[in-house]
Amino acid sequence: MRRPSTAAIALALIPFTAMCFSVSLWDRIEPMVFGLPFNLSWLIAWIVLTPLCMTIAYRIEAARSAESGDP
Amino acid sequence: MSAAALCLAIIFAIIAAGAGIGFLAGIRRRMDLEQWTVAGRGFGGVLVFLLMAGEVYTTFAFLGVSGWTYSRGGPTLYALAYLTLAYVVSFFILPPVWELGRRHGLQTQSDFFRVRYGSRYLTAFVCLVGIAAFVPYLQLQITGIGIIVSIASFDTIGRTPAMSVAVVLLVGFVFAGGVRAVAWVSVLKDVLMLTAAVAIGIGVPLLCFGGIGPMFAALAAARPAHLTMPGATTNLGHGWYVSTVLLSSLGFYMWPHYFAAAFTARNADTLRRNAVVMPLYTLSLAFIFFAGFTAVLAIPGLANGDLAMLTVVRRTFPPWFLGVVGGAGALTAMVPAAIFILTASTLFAKNLYRPLIAPGMTDDQVAQLARGSAVVLGSISLALAMFTSTTLVSLLLISYAGVAQFFPGVVLGLYWRRATTSAVFTGMVAGVATALILMLTHRDPWFGVSAGFLALCLNFALVVLVSLLAPAPHTDSDASSGRFELRPSVG
Numbered sequence A: 001m002r003r004p005s006t007a008a009i010a011l012a013l014i015p016f017t018a019m020c021f022s023v024s025l026w027d028r029i030e031p032m033v034f035g036l037p038f039n040l041s042w043l044i045a046w047i048v049l050t051p052l053c054m055t056i057a058y059r060i061e062a063a064r065s066a067e068s069g070d071p
Numbered sequence B: 001m002s003a004a005a006l007c008l009a010i011i012f013a014i015i016a017a018g019a020g021i022g023f024l025a026g027i028r029r030r031m032d033l034e035q036w037t038v039a040g041r042g043f044g045g046v047l048v049f050l051l052m053a054g055e056v057y058t059t060f061a062f063l064g065v066s067g068w069t070y071s072r073g074g075p076t077l078y079a080l081a082y083l084t085l086a087y088v089v090s091f092f093i094l095p096p097v098w099e100l101g102r103r104h105g106l107q108t109q110s111d112f113f114r115v116r117y118g119s120r121y122l123t124a125f126v127c128l129v130g131i132a133a134f135v136p137y138l139q140l141q142i143t144g145i146g147i148i149v150s151i152a153s154f155d156t157i158g159r160t161p162a163m164s165v166a167v168v169l170l171v172g173f174v175f176a177g178g179v180r181a182v183a184w185v186s187v188l189k190d191v192l193m194l195t196a197a198v199a200i201g202i203g204v205p206l207l208c209f210g211g212i213g214p215m216f217a218a219l220a221a222a223r224p225a226h227l228t229m230p231g232a233t234t235n236l237g238h239g240w241y242v243s244t245v246l247l248s249s250l251g252f253y254m255w256p257h258y259f260a261a262a263f264t265a266r267n268a269d270t271l272r273r274n275a276v277v278m279p280l281y282t283l284s285l286a287f288i289f290f291a292g293f294t295a296v297l298a299i300p301g302l303a304n305g306d307l308a309m310l311t312v313v314r315r316t317f318p319p320w321f322l323g324v325v326g327g328a329g330a331l332t333a334m335v336p337a338a339i340f341i342l343t344a345s346t347l348f349a350k351n352l353y354r355p356l357i358a359p360g361m362t363d364d365q366v367a368q369l370a371r372g373s374a375v376v377l378g379s380i381s382l383a384l385a386m387f388t389s390t391t392l393v394s395l396l397l398i399s400y401a402g403v404a405q406f407f408p409g410v411v412l413g414l415y416w417r418r419a420t421t422s423a424v425f426t427g428m429v430a431g432v433a434t435a436l437i438l439m440l441t442h443r444d445p446w447f448g449v450s451a452g453f454l455a456l457c458l459n460f461a462l463v464v465l466v467s468l469l470a471p472a473p474h475t476d477s478d479a480s481s482g483r484f485e486l487r488p489s490v491g
Helices: A006-021 A038-068 B003-026 B033-041 B045-056 B059-071 B074-104 B109-117 B120-152 B159-209 B212-222 B238-254 B256-264 B268-298 B305-316 B319-356 B363-387 B393-404 B407-415 B421-440 B451-469
Strands: none
Touching: A006 A038, A006 B074, A006 B238, A038 B074, A038 B268, B003 B120, B003 B159, B003 B319, B033 B074, B033 B159, B033 B256, B033 B319, B033 B363, B045 B159, B045 B256, B045 B268, B045 B319, B059 B074, B059 B120, B059 B268, B059 B305, B059 B319, B074 B109, B074 B238, B074 B256, B074 B268, B074 B407, B109 B120, B109 B256, B109 B319, B109 B407, B109 B421, B120 B159, B120 B256, B120 B305, B120 B319, B120 B363, B120 B393, B120 B421, B159 B212, B159 B256, B159 B268, B159 B305, B159 B319, B159 B363, B212 B268, B238 B256, B238 B393, B238 B407, B238 B451, B256 B319, B268 B305, B305 B319, B319 B363, B393 B421, B393 B451, B407 B421, B407 B451, B421 B451
8 A cells, every 4th residue: 555645644643742642741730721621621622633634634645646646 | 201201211212213213224225245244335424424433432432431530530531532543543544444445345354354464364363352352342332221221211120121122123223234224323323422412511510510610620629639640540640641542542443343334435535534524523522521520529429430420410400311311322332232243243254154164155145144143142242241240341441452453463564565474463462462461460551551552562563573584575666666466466
């Protein structure tokens, strides 16, 4: 199978970094955001931001497929 | 009409409607193996989305997440992270898997291993681990149906009759309509479950504390440690979080039924688009967190945390709503149970029985055997759920760690031409064995790191190492452009 582009992989690593590797930076209660503890609001924000990252990755991969004539 | 009778009527109506949809979905279609297992590869984006969402949000999500939030607190946040990241991983795995599925007529995960690695023994091993992993998962769903229906009916229905009715119905619609039935029942299940989750997540804190903000303020004042990691535990800290999120998100689509759900899609682009939007569905899980955290202060001292959400709903909401939650909860268990039975019986008939015992079977005979196995499997799991206790949650964690060991074989199989059969076999056996040994000896987490993740690292390293020890394949144009054709190459 053709390997995904480096750009798409880099985009996928953004949510991994934000939601997983950086846990010790955001796992706290203060400051509360809209009444939610900071760690919970951080994760909820990234649930919404992840599709944005992946939309860009999708566009990149779709353009690559169109270029090489693959479905 | 008494409160209990009203609840009962609503629960029964929802379950009957779900089963009815399932039967209608499969009617007037000739159910050959391709229709039964992958619905003729004809699902568009919405049905694939609902099928996958229907499979993902099991009673483990519904009761387990609220229960963990109640009893352990902060560490439960891993569920929000790993589910979101699992879809990110699927962006890179499912479209090429689908492509191979179309080219080689794959219907199961074991089919993938057979075509990529060409070894009967590796395929049988993958198949056996997959089926074994389903046993505790399936039983947990059926036990869950019993718990949900009996609490939601104010204890007027016993667990055994509730489980029996649900199993008969779900085996019935699986038998009749295969994966198409499961997908259509998911539509009702997802709508009800989403409505219930939002209503509970907003309503419970509102009724108990006057809102979500005041609830968290009260909890942050009274039990601040409960809101961060390690919460009410001593060993689920940040090392555990990172390793568990990685293990669960990488291993997620290695469950044979999620893997096979990819084959139902109409094309690879459907799967890629779904991978982009599916993280948003994880938002529904945030509402379950709100309910679980509310229960910490509202109903302290419950012995079984898994009952926290239903108990707090029973205390705060009118009875008819408890009926809706009960019905939604029952469907939430029935849909995954149905797909487990469908997947496990197909694996048994197609990837275990035919290749090892009766190589001469036609596809139609395999389909008949698979449908018969579904009935047998449903009966066995019902008996298990009736006669054993609910301590299977720990076995389920072993199942998760076990299926995650397929990951190196799948991802390197797709993208690394040099991955050899013996390397993948070595890594997988070592990974499964390591996970089993560490977890059965209560070393999970081990030195603060998830045991399944340690097993996965060992597995991955072994696959790479053993593959590199084999002589390099001839480099041809395919390899230099990063592509390969699987054997036997068709089309």
